[in-house]
Amino acid sequence: MEIFHHLASSLLDPSENKARFVDHCHALHSRVLKLPSRSGVNNSHRFVALALCVCSHLCGASIDSAFCVLQTMAPSDPSAEGACSREQLAQVCKTEWLPAVNELNLKKFCNDGEGAKLRRLFHDYYIAFVPSILFSHSRAALLLDLVRENGGEGKVFAASEMGFREASTLIREKTSPFCNAIVCADVNLICKYSTSYQLDARPPKWLRDSLRDCRIKHPSLYVKKYEEKNCSPAKRKPHEANISCIHLPSPTKRPRSTVAKVLTAEMVKPAKDHNPSFRSPREKEGAEADEFRGQASSPLSSRRGERDSKLEQPSAKPLSWACEIRTSFSGGDFPMNEKICELLGVVQESCLMKKDQFRATGYQRAIARIRALRQDITTVDDVAVLTSGKGIGTKLERKIIEIVKTGRLLQAENVLENAEGTAVRQLCNVWGIGPVKALHLIAQGIKSVTQLRDAVRHDSQILDRNQKIGLRHYEDLLLRIPRRHVAELEKFVRMVVKSVDQSLDITVAGSYLRGKKDCGDVDILICGSSEQLRFGFVKVVKEMRKKGVLTDDLTIGQGKYFGIFRFPGRPHARVDLFAVPHEEYPFALLTYTGSAIFNRYVNSKVDPNCESVDGNCNRHPIFGDTNTCLLVAIYEGR
DNA sequence: AGGCTGTACTG
DNA sequence: CAGTACA
DNA sequence: GCCT
Secondary structure (H helix, E strand, C coil), X not given: CHHHHHHHHHCCCXXXXXXXXXXXXHHHHHHHHHCCCECCECHHXXXXXXXXXXXXXXXXXXXXXXXXXXXXXXCCCCCCCCCCCHHHHHHHHHHHHHHHHHHHCHHHHCCCCCCHHHHHHHHHCCCCCCCCCCCCHXXXXXXXXXXHHXXXXXXXXXXXXXXXXXXXXXXXXXXXXXXXXXXXXXXXHHHHHHHHCCCCCCCCHHHHHHHXXXXXXXXXXXXXXXXXXXXXXXXXXXXXHHXXXXXXXXXXXXXXXXXXXXXXXXXXXXXXXXXXXXCCCCCCHHHHHHHHHCCCCCHHHHHCCCCHHHCCCCCCCCCCCHHHCCCCCCCCCCHHHHHHHHHHHHHHHHHHHCXXXXXXXXXXXXXHHHHHCCCCCCCHHHHHHHHCCCCCCHHHHHHHHHHHHHCCCHHHHHHHHCHHHHHHHHHHCCCCCCHHHHHHHHHCCCCCHHHHHHHHHHCHHHXXXXXXXXXXXXXXXXXXXXXXXXXXXXXXXXXXXXXXXXCCEEEECHHHXXXXXXXXXXXXXXXXXXXXXXXXXXXXXXXXXXXXCEEEEEEEECCEEEEEECCCCCCCEEEEEEEEEHHHHHHHHHHHHCCHHHHHHHHHCCCCCCCCCCHHHHHCHHHCCCCCCEEEECCCCC
């Protein structure tokens, strides 16, 4: 009985609530005592069962998971006293308690639902079991269900007192035999947020497979098609794109293609040799935003996974993960939408050039929403579809109507005619030059890269070290890197890394890991123990420089290296190396896999006031906390 | 009116 | 500190 | 630019 008083005192202030809660528990208690005894089931079993039901109810997890959870929190196995099997216990739960507990709807006593109070409650009772940095306390059991549903094995560890380092070591040591993957927090929240943004949410295939097989399947397994297909017949496309496309300035200079198409393609038709059907290169930066602001009516609905509906989604809405939301619906099916996006994109860029990044974001969101539409906007009435949702207000509405009516947008035309805008755009494409510097240069009469080169020859002071490097490789850095070149670099770096220290290993993250058909740069995580990295990382950089692959260093920070590499006969390209100790690996991988917009989305859901378990994790902002969302990072046992 | 992701390097 | 960069 |  004590536990219920405890529960009550952990709950919210309104004493009225407290009293009611205790009353309910008393009622339950007396019901326990009145029940007839059954073979092998005594009252203490019933209490255990009741606790299980409450736990399961509050976490939204299955009884079975709740059982595991209780096991970790209780010093003795709940089923061990007396001869009550786990199955019997579950039976008792189902027949005797679950309906009653559900009826009580204990959640209503927790004013902030899944929030802090509930977590504290769990924490107090050591029902919180998993290293808090890895999982939301109240969701650990849920994750366990997820793993099980996919035929996997999982285990929950008591870790309330555990710091992050210990916890992750433990996880690495103990879990690897059956589960060397998965760091995944709060599936529910992500679904919740996804639906509130009217997105589809569902784990990517590689994650589901990993869950099923209890071992991580590298996402790149789902990506190999590009390697084969892209190389020969149509390989020139990306390069042409670079020249004809409108370029975005900083921070992400180059036009990118959309979301990891391959992952998606694989999911639709896993086995078939399904043509990844290139995105045309006309796509611009804004496209990636669609991932998170897409339209309700999604084409994914036809292929939703079996388990989705179980995730506490009352309406069986199709779900998918925010990280894989499809962006645009390719093909030139919607000419007017294309036109609108193009014109708004022009304005968006011009905003970016100035300091007006937030305004640009506004445009970006609008563009994303239009791209995700599956109907062409041809009449003024159609525009209402857009304005009814979030993200498009009166100003943008007016502009869209202007385009629909006249086919033109005055503001966009002004921008294009504006010579200064063009100049800023070009100068911003130099690595290290942003809008402010570009404006300074223009004020000095420098309006193009050619002029800039001349100017530097006379006065090398006008650019700093990095900007000069960026200028030197201006043309090369504008090119995108084909996947197969990235793969070669990966091989090379791994070789170097292994030669330096056998215990280190690397992962290529970034857009490569997201399955893009080409990449703007290469992000490589070098993983190992912190001690080994301390020497190893610097040595790796030195080695690579010695072999002539790294041609210039941009910045060298603590465990962080930005530079420029080149293989003989190839263009120069940007490479980022990050030293990642084991404990940080899942988080680092999540962050550095991006996309940037995805990270932004995630971070915006994180409560910044949450205490962080370990300072080091904060190096990867996404993980500042535990309670919050999200997603998938993978953790390789070894 | 004020927020809009969070961290880190360079000069 | 501003500017630029990283995801 | 939009949202609260």
